[in-house]
Amino acid sequence: MTETWIILGATSSMARALARAVAARGDGVLLAGRDMEDLKALAADCALRGARVAEAIAFDARKPNGFKKIVDRAAREEGMISAAVFVGSMPPQSEIDADPALIEGTVNDSFSGPAMFLQTLAPLMEERGGGTVVGVGSVAGDRGRIGNYVYGAAKAGFHTYLSGLRNRLTRSGGHVVTVKPGFVDTAMTWGIEGMFLVAPPSKVAEDILKAVEKKKNVIYTPFFWRYIMLIIRHIPEPIFKKMSI
Amino acid sequence: MTWKRIEYTGWGRALTAESEIARPERLSSLTKLLAEAPGPAIGNCRSYGDACLNDGGRALQMTRLDRYLAFDPETGILHVEAGATIGDIARDFAPREWLPAVMPGTGFATVGGCIANDVHGKNHHIHGSFGQHLASITLMTPKGKKKITPERNAALFKATVGGMGQTGVITSAELKMMACKGDIITVTERRAEDWDEHLTLLDNSRATYTVGWIDATAKGAALGRGIVEEAETGLGLVPPRKKAKSVPFDAPGFALSSPVVKLFNTAYYRRVPDRGRTLVKPITDFFFPLDRIHDWNRLYGKAGFHQFQCVVPLASAPELKEMLELIAKAGLASPLAVLKRMGKGRAGYMSFPMEGYTLAVDFPNRGRAAQVIAELEKMCAAAGGRVYLAKDSLATAASVAKMYPELPDYAAAVAKADPEGIFTTDLVRRLNLRGGAA
Numbered sequence: 001m002t003e004t005w006i007i008l009g010a011t012s013s014m015a016r017a018l019a020r021a022v023a024a025r026g027d028g029v030l031l032a033g034r035d036m037e038d039l040k041a042l043a044a045d046c047a048l049r050g051a052r053v054a055e056a057i058a059f060d061a062r063k064p065n066g067f068k069k070i071v072d073r074a075a076r077e078e079g080m081i082s083a084a085v086f087v088g089s090m091p092p093q094s095e096i097d098a099d100p101a102l103i104e105g106t107v108n109d110s111f112s113g114p115a116m117f118l119q120t121l122a123p124l125m126e127e128r129g130g131g132t133v134v135g136v137g138s139v140a141g142d143r144g145r146i147g148n149y150v151y152g153a154a155k156a157g158f159h160t161y162l163s164g165l166r167n168r169l170t171r172s173g174g175h176v177v178t179v180k181p182g183f184v185d186t187a188m189t190w191g192i193e194g195m196f197l198v199a200p201p202s203k204v205a206e207d208i209l210k211a212v213e214k215k216k217n218v219i220y221t222p223f224f225w226r227y228i229m230l231i232i233r234h235i236p237e238p239i240f241k242k243m244s245i
Numbered sequence: 246m247t248w249k250r251i252e253y254t255g256w257g258r259a260l261t262a263e264s265e266i267a268r269p270e271r272l273s274s275l276t277k278l279l280a281e282a283p284g285p286a287i288g289n290c291r292s293y294g295d296a297c298l299n300d301g302g303r304a305l306q307m308t309r310l311d312r313y314l315a316f317d318p319e320t321g322i323l324h325v326e327a328g329a330t331i332g333d334i335a336r337d338f339a340p341r342e343w344l345p346a347v348m349p350g351t352g353f354a355t356v357g358g359c360i361a362n363d364v365h366g367k368n369h370h371i372h373g374s375f376g377q378h379l380a381s382i383t384l385m386t387p388k389g390k391k392k393i394t395p396e397r398n399a400a401l402f403k404a405t406v407g408g409m410g411q412t413g414v415i416t417s418a419e420l421k422m423m424a425c426k427g428d429i430i431t432v433t434e435r436r437a438e439d440w441d442e443h444l445t446l447l448d449n450s451r452a453t454y455t456v457g458w459i460d461a462t463a464k465g466a467a468l469g470r471g472i473v474e475e476a477e478t479g480l481g482l483v484p485p486r487k488k489a490k491s492v493p494f495d496a497p498g499f500a501l502s503s504p505v506v507k508l509f510n511t512a513y514y515r516r517v518p519d520r521g522r523t524l525v526k527p528i529t530d531f532f533f534p535l536d537r538i539h540d541w542n543r544l545y546g547k548a549g550f551h552q553f554q555c556v557v558p559l560a561s562a563p564e565l566k567e568m569l570e571l572i573a574k575a576g577l578a579s580p581l582a583v584l585k586r587m588g589k590g591r592a593g594y595m596s597f598p599m600e601g602y603t604l605a606v607d608f609p610n611r612g613r614a615a616q617v618i619a620e621l622e623k624m625c626a627a628a629g630g631r632v633y634l635a636k637d638s639l640a641t642a643a644s645v646a647k648m649y650p651e652l653p654d655y656a657a658a659v660a661k662a663d664p665e666g667i668f669t670t671d672l673v674r675r676l677n678l679r680g681g682a683a
């Protein structure tokens with residue numbers, strides 16, 4: 001069955017790794033984001049790796065009136081339509097503290113924008129009777145921490161949204177995988193202090209593909225973050241509130 | 246964030262630098278970096294010494310700019326970003342019957358690094374150096390992006406190929422790939438009992454890929470013994486290689502002590518039967534044998550190691566033999582030693598190759614290693630040869646100037662391309678490579 005992936009935030013190196021992997025098996029990729037020059041380079045790369053179609057397409061999470069156009073483009077492809085969402089932004093918490101208005105953009109990029117997009121896409125997936133949504137959240141969404149709780153809150157919102165969307169799409173044969181990466185070696189984390197057990201983006205892509213194949217609901221990547229977060233989630237609030245991890 | 250402060254080394258780990266490193270993932274970030282805070286480009290730091298180091302300064306790591314931009318199956322020209330590795334290109338294109346025309350002994354080298362050192366491979370005697378198979382290079386400096394070709398920009402091209410990053414950041418290149426028969430390779434291994442037989446086997450080889458492993462610990466009648474490998478690509482099915490292993494910690498000093506190396510080398514030599522043998526392998530096992538063990542440089546312990554690689558003209562074979570005698574007597578060499586016959590091919594002012602024999606030997610960084618290498622450097626210069634700067638961390642400016650007669654042309658072209666010296670590296674400072682302008 002032919003499959004076409006809409007990849008939102010395709011300039012992320014995690015997205016690049018996933019796009020390449022699905023391209024190599026002959027799927028189509030619609031690479032959506034803001035940096036068209038970069039997306040075009042990736043489209044050429046995916047085409048050379050075997051993608052059935054590979055196109056760069058403009059997407060700004062803060063401009064929802066552009067969403068329909070992307071869905072329409074996908075509708076022109078036969079077979080299953082899937083989507084992988086890598087969009088997100090994480091301004092340093094200190095900057096948000098200084099300028100609370102930044103919350104809006106953070107929530108928009110990491111939660112409400114992607115959610116609005118998926119909401120626009122869902123009817124097409126239902127019509128086709130299948131397809132997968134991969135939503136990249138974060139371990140930061142599992143518990144609010146002093147270091148990045150606004151970003152974490154946006155991701156938590158996205159997790160909850162994805163869980164509901166899964167509930168909805170299951171009925172028409174579709175599936176939703178919630179992906180919670182730990183620390184990944186990308187542009188977002190480059191040079192940030194205190195990173196540990198940092199995984200290469202290719203590892204995240206590998207784990208995502210396995211999860212899609214096995215129809216997993218929620219994955220942590222690399223896997224051990226499930227246990228790290230299990231512990232962190234179970235620290236009693238009276239203790240947790242005094243910690244700075 | 247844009248910058249990460251890192252203490253890092255070349256592959257040999259003997260020299261260290263602390264730098265602010267940026268790793269742009271897209272061209273627009275690179276453009277911005279060059280405009281605001283430029284520095285030399287680096288690849289995967291597979292050069293051994295200080296070619297990729299800029300202590301106290303900045304560096305732009307290119308590994309994330311690694312896309313295939315265009316490929317023409319008619320001409321075999323691949324337009325690829327500079328951070329792509331040779332190993333990935335080989336793995337992706339060999340099944341389609343194309344290979345990079347020249348591949349160094351590690352698949353982790355990036356296209357940018359291969360251009361900047363004008364690398365050679367096991368087919369140098371026939372196909373020459375990496376830079377001879379380029380249709381164009383795209384260079385970026387604070388002034389902007391520029392596509393250069395060997396025809397239209399002869400001087401800048403010759404200062405870029407083998408130019409150690411001094412003319413600007415290579416963002417992409419058009420590689421003239423070479424047709425191959427598939428992604429497996431047939432390798433014939435023969436024992437060479439001594440120096441003379443080793444040279445004879447290399448001289449008489451008509452294979453596309455030829456290389457000699459040399460037992461740098463053997464002395465007396467066995468001096469120069471080794472195994473000559475000859476190989477051709479082919480089509481077929483062989484089991485895929487196992488996942489790479491890695492060395493998790495720095496090995497203790499005795500791991501590569503002289504008795505251990507001697508034992509290992511003897512076993513390695515005898516592994517090939519008297520009459521020789523032919524094996525079929527995945528291409529990557531032949532071209533990048535050491536890549537199967539990640540971080541194998543840690544086997545040398547914390548102090549790291551030096552590689553000495555030189556080339557001498559054909560007529561200086563006796564002098565090269567004397568150098569090998571010195572190495573064997575010193576008893577410091579590791580099992581990794583290579584002898585190869587080179588052709589004339591080179592594409593830059595500072596390219597390493599010349600027609601002759603090249604010898605590469607690893608020395609753990611301890612004891613008299615540095616003195617032995619200094620002695621070897623002198624012998625090499627006297628023999629009309631040169632040392633390979635991609636491997637070097639000990640040579641002196643004076644002898645390098647003698648070994649590389651086109652240094653003034655290089656320095657002049659570099660001064661024109663980068664008058665402010667923003668792409669200067671530790672290697673360039675140590676060997677005063679920019680000071681030689683005519």
Ligand SMILES: Cc1cc2nc3c(=O)[nH]c(=O)nc-3n(C[C@H](O)[C@H](O)[C@H](O)COP(=O)(O)OP(=O)(O)OC[C@H]3O[C@@H](n4cnc5c(N)ncnc54)[C@H](O)[C@@H]3O)c2cc1C
Nearest residue numbers: 288289290291292349350355357358361364365409410415
């Ligand atoms: C196991 C092993 C085997 C090897 N075998 C061979 C061999 O058979 N033949 C051979 O010739 N070499 C060989 N080498 C050496 C290696 O091929 C070269 O050192 C090569 O340059 C490494 O590439 P890199 O991407 O790691 O570059 P780095 O080591 O990071 O940088 C090397 C130089 O290239 C410059 N550079 C890198 N990228 C760019 C760019 N985008 N733009 C401008 N300048 C750039 C840097 O400034 C620096 O001067 C071997 C090395 C190892 C570790």
Ligand SMILES: NC(=O)c1ccc[n+]([C@@H]2O[C@H](COP(=O)([O-])OP(=O)(O)OC[C@H]3O[C@@H](n4cnc5c(N)ncnc54)[C@H](OP(=O)(O)O)[C@@H]3O)[C@@H](O)[C@H]2O)c1
Nearest residue numbers: 009011012034060061086087088109138181183184186188
């Ligand atoms: N790196 C980690 O350790 C880590 C850990 C957990 C979760 N994550 C999540 O993983 C995902 C990928 O992140 P990354 O680490 O690869 O960092 P990244 O390179 O910064 O990726 C973020 C992506 O989001 C896109 N984006 C941001 N705002 C946008 C907007 N308004 N409209 C359209 N696109 C927008 C960016 O596109 P542009 O090119 O247009 O800027 C980029 O493609 C993110 O959701 C991130 O939150 C990362």
